Amino acid sequence: xxxxxxxxxxxxxxxxxxxxxxxxxxxxxxxxxxxxxxxxxxxxxxxxxxxxxxxxxxxxxxxxxxxxxxxxxxxxxxxxxxxxxxxxxxxxxxxxxxxxxxxxxxxxxxxxxxxxxxxxxxxxxxxxxxxxxxxxxxxxxxxxxxxxxxxxxxxxxxxxxxxxxxxxxxx
Numbered sequence: 001x002x003x004x005x006x007x008x009x010x011x012x013x014x015x016x017x018x019x020x021x022x023x024x025x026x027x028x029x030x031x032x033x034x035x036x037x038x039x040x041x042x043x044x045x046x047x048x049x050x051x052x053x054x055x056x057x058x059x060x061x062x063x064x065x066x067x068x069x070x071x072x073x074x075x076x077x078x079x080x081x082x083x084x085x086x087x088x089x090x091x092x093x094x095x096x097x098x099x100x101x102x103x104x105x106x107x108x109x110x111x112x113x114x115x116x117x118x119x120x121x122x123x124x125x126x127x128x129x130x131x132x133x134x135x136x137x138x139x140x141x142x143x144x145x146x147x148x149x150x151x152x153x154x155x156x157x158x159x160x161x162x163x164x165x166x167x168x169x170x171x
Contacts, residue, residue: 010106017103017111025052025059034088042137046088056119057098060085064114068104071115075125077132082117083125090126098122 029051036044050061062081069079082100089097099118105111117125 006106009109010111013109013111014105021052025054027051028053028058032089034085034092036084036088036091038133038137039141042140044084044088044133046085048085048089051089053095054098057096058089058093059099059101060089060097061101061103064102064104065106068102068114071117074115074117075121077125077128080129082115083122083129086122086126087130097126 027050030049032048032051034046034048036046038044048060049063052059052061060082062085069081073079074082082102086097086100099116100122101116102114103111104114
């Protein structure tokens with residue numbers, strides 16, 4: 001009953017957000033399955049919560065009901081979900097993905113856009129992530145040992161801390 005009451009309280013806020021959103025965007029797809037082919041044979045698959053269209057191109061939304069990554073962590077390359085969604089979407093269409101964002105639902109009983117990344121900043125992130133993916137798959141094909149790319153402070157927050165044992169690796 002608590003969850004039901006929470007969602008019932010959020011419905012008017014979501015409707016208000018949606019009305020404002022649709023003044024510039026038209027929803028096209030929900031739960032869209034996409035794939036990106038890397039190096040001819042390897043594929044990355046993803047499911048996009050929502051794809052909208054606008055005069056500037058496609059906009060992708062990922063809904064978050066819990067912890068939402070910050071724009072800073074996305075731009076730093078620590079969170080790859082949104083730029084990857086843009087790459088996945090563009091691999092299936094000729095039109096550019098011009099904006100990606102998280103929409104936080106329920107945080108402080110609100111519905112709001114967070115970590116909006118667009119235009120040149122998004123283009124740069126897409127390029128960086130694609131290059132990183134291509135290098136990763138090339139390393140897989142060549143059976144090259146992997147090295148951790150994160151700094152020590154990032155490792156301390158990592159879910160795999162203690163499992164990857166980065167501190168024991170030779171650099």
